[in-house]
Amino acid sequence: MHKLEGQLIMRNPNYKLDHRLFLDTIDRVNSTVTIDGITYPIKDADFPTINPDDPYTLSDEEETIINELRDSFLNSPTLQKHIKFFIDKGELYRIENNNLMFHALVPLNEDGSFKAVDFGDGVPRSGKQMFDYIDAEVKRLYFAEPSMRKTHELDLMWYLWCGPDSPLFGKNKMTTFERVEIDDSKSHKEKRNAYYKYQDTKDLAIRILNEFGITDTDRAVIVNGHIPVEKINGENPIKAGGSLIVIDGGFSKYYQKTTGIAGYTLVYDSRGLYIVAHEPFVSFEKAIRENMDIHSTTEVENILATKGQMRVSDCDKGVELREQIRQLEMLIAAFECGLIKENNRYRMVKVPLNNR
Structure with missing residues (x-):
């Protein structure tokens, strides 16, 4: 090699x-x-x-x-x-x-x-x-x-x-x-890039978000991993005032003596972002004999959980659905104006646009 x-x-x-x-x-x-x-x-x-x-x-x-x-x-x-x-x-x-x-x-x-x-x-x-x-x-x-x-x-x-x-x-x-x-x-020793020196600063998080075209930085979060979070030494996976989250998997036993846990999972739903910390899996024997499976703890930071409950319309999927509705309305209008001929196989039902 x-x-x-x-x-x-x-x-x-x-x-x-x-x-x-x-x-x-x-x-x-x-x-x-x-x-x-x-x-x-x-x-x-x-x-x-x-x-x-x-x-x-x-x-x-x-x-x-x-x-x-x-x-x-x-x-x-x-x-x-x-x-x-x-x-x-x-x-x-x-x-x-x-x-x-x-x-x-x-x-x-x-x-x-x-x-x-x-x-x-x-x-x-x-x-x-x-x-x-x-x-x-x-x-x-x-x-x-x-x-x-x-x-x-x-x-x-x-x-x-x-x-x-x-x-x-x-x-x-x-x-x-x-x-x-x-x-x-x-x-x-492997010296890390300066990114890790500034990783916990709000300024860097905002600059990165802006660099990638995200202007609403108050409702934006950067998610990355790669470097195990040393929770055993008090390190917090939530950085830059809640604008950056580190969720390295960390399931590898090699890193568990450094992290103290078996990594994190990020859960995202309509109410916010949740950090779930996992304890190491001991063995199949213990899991069967003593019912000791992987124990996980949900860690919620208020700054991540109080951004208001999201609806489908607030998500990227909502943008897609609104665009599909707009295109369908244009299709209906074109049909009603005679720009599109009726297909003999499928009859188009007229729906008044002002009723929606």
Whole structure:
């Protein structure tokens, strides 16, 4: 994996990830590696497939394995079905009933301004423009003929997973190698984007909502996840005075020692937004013998629950229904004026418009 990542980084200098090229710094004699200018002892310096003179080139055996893995992924009907569903139905962000939902973050500079990023086409983009570009580019690449896909374009998919300025990741690096090979925990640190420094400020929430075209910020909420909420240390999932909610799933046992719970679920109905916290699932045996299933607690903040009960007409669906009614009224008026002829199969019933 690190060999292929190295190749990708070298052919995409705009990613600015040269600091993640470290295979060439491995000292087999002294069992060390140099990362970010610091030399660390490593647990195992025996990497038989790494050529010290050409550390990022795959061996013949590795090339064979990668090709077989690629064929398995591309020819798996179940996986392809899931990916197609993801592409057809998924969006990088969604606005519904004045609520803005995205996975992780909007990349920011250290001063809190929206960060402009060049993803390989020479055009720096920030904020909503960045999200729109990535959403369209991922879908374009999926539907493009394989022969029309350029390697550096496909590299975007990798960058979205672990790139420092990806709106789906938001850290300066992914320290997989360090966590496996280096005991020094300082090397495991992944610095978060400035978004997380300003996440609890009302100003940022309003600026983001406005950036995505939401002007009624008093009745709007940003919903995102990605970073587990450390409830065990008193962290509140409701931030920015109720304008931003973090609902990381957190069901993974790995994170439960950090969060103290098994994540959150956001419930939205006509009366407001509800945060439901889940306790960890212990075991099937306890669930059966002691009736100990997942225990969930509803946590309601007044600021989220007192925005007035919504009706269907207040929702996005209400807007759609009003438009359908308007079009039907226009159709009836056109029929009554003789602009549309009666269909012999279905007789149109005249309904006076002033009675509605």
